[in-house]
Every structure is written in C-alpha cells, then in structure tokens.
Amino acid sequence: MEIPRPKPLQFAGCLRIGCLCNGLxxxxxxxxxxxxxxxxxxxxxxxxxxxxxxxxxxxxxxVSGLCYDSSTDDYKVVTWVRDGETGMACMIGSCKTKSWTKNCDPYYKEIVSSTSCH
Structure with a gap:
C-alpha cells in the first residue's frame, strides 16, 4: 500500500510552522x-x-503548543508572552470559539524559551 503524499498548501504570504496535533x-x-x-x-x-x-x-x-481537548471537542493553542510587571502570561486560544483567555502566573517571572508539542 502506498501512502499518499501531502498536498501542497495554497497560500499567498509567509507562514511559520508551529506544532502538530492529530495530524493537523x-x-x-x-x-x-x-x-x-x-x-x-x-x-x-x-x-x-x-x-x-x-x-x-x-x-x-x-513558546506555543497545540492540543485537543476532548471534553469540549476543541483544539487549543497555548502561547506565553511577557506581560510587563506581572511577569509571564499564558494565552490560551480556543479554535472552536475563536477567543483567547489570559492566565497570569506570578510564580514564573522568567521562563526559558523552548517548544513542546504533544
């Protein structure tokens, strides 16, 4: 059995590859x-x-990640940003509702940059 090759992406502009989840x-x-x-x-x-x-x-x-939340049947995007005096903020995006929520964590003023996708 031959595995089909990925189809080329038709998009005008510059895109960066982020993470993979469930083949997406x-x-x-x-x-x-x-x-x-x-x-x-x-x-x-x-x-x-x-x-x-x-x-x-x-x-x-x-620092971004992509995951599937089976409890809400939704893909979530996680991104960390430096948030002025409050330290780091974790931004969680819902692909289903197309909205972002912000979670500040006062315990992590500095985070080492790395990438982890599961």
Missing amino acids: VLLNSREDLFMWNPFTGCCKKVLSIEFLKQYSDSSIMH
Missing part, C-alpha cells in the same frame, strides 16, 4: 493562526493573533 499542522502568519491538514490540503483560519500587537516583538515568547 498549526501555521502562523503575522496576524492569524491556521490549521492545515496536509493529507486533504484543507487549510482554515482558526484564530486571530491581533491581540499580540499590544506586546512588543521583543517581549513575545515563541
């Missing part, structure tokens, strides 16, 4: 996040990252 690839542009299925070729905008413009480019931590 999280891609990001400067303004939006996309979910791409390389086997069907389907690509869909799932979240806007417009809110990140309130943080300077130097303060954004490129």
Whole structure:
C-alpha cells in the first residue's frame, strides 16, 4: 500500500510552522493562526493573533503548543508572552470559539524559551 503524499498548501504570504496535533499542522502568519491538514490540503483560519500587537516583538515568547481537548471537542493553542510587571502570561486560544483567555502566573517571572508539542 502506498501512502499518499501531502498536498501542497495554497497560500499567498509567509507562514511559520508551529506544532502538530492529530495530524493537523498549526501555521502562523503575522496576524492569524491556521490549521492545515496536509493529507486533504484543507487549510482554515482558526484564530486571530491581533491581540499580540499590544506586546512588543521583543517581549513575545515563541513558546506555543497545540492540543485537543476532548471534553469540549476543541483544539487549543497555548502561547506565553511577557506581560510587563506581572511577569509571564499564558494565552490560551480556543479554535472552536475563536477567543483567547489570559492566565497570569506570578510564580514564573522568567521562563526559558523552548517548544513542546504533544
């Protein structure tokens, strides 16, 4: 049996590959996040990252993750940002509701940048 090759992504602009979850690839542009299925070729905008413009480019931590939440049948995106005097803020995006929630953690003023996708 031959495994089908991924279909090329048709997108005008620059995209960065984020994480993988259940065969789906999280891609990001400067303004939006996309979910791409390389086997069907389907690509869909799932979240806007417009809110990140309130943080300077130097303060954004490129620590992101993608996971599936079976209790809500939703894919979630997790991103850490440096939040001024409060330290680090964890931004959790829901692909289902297309909304973000912010969780501040006063115990972690500094986080070493790394990437982990599960």
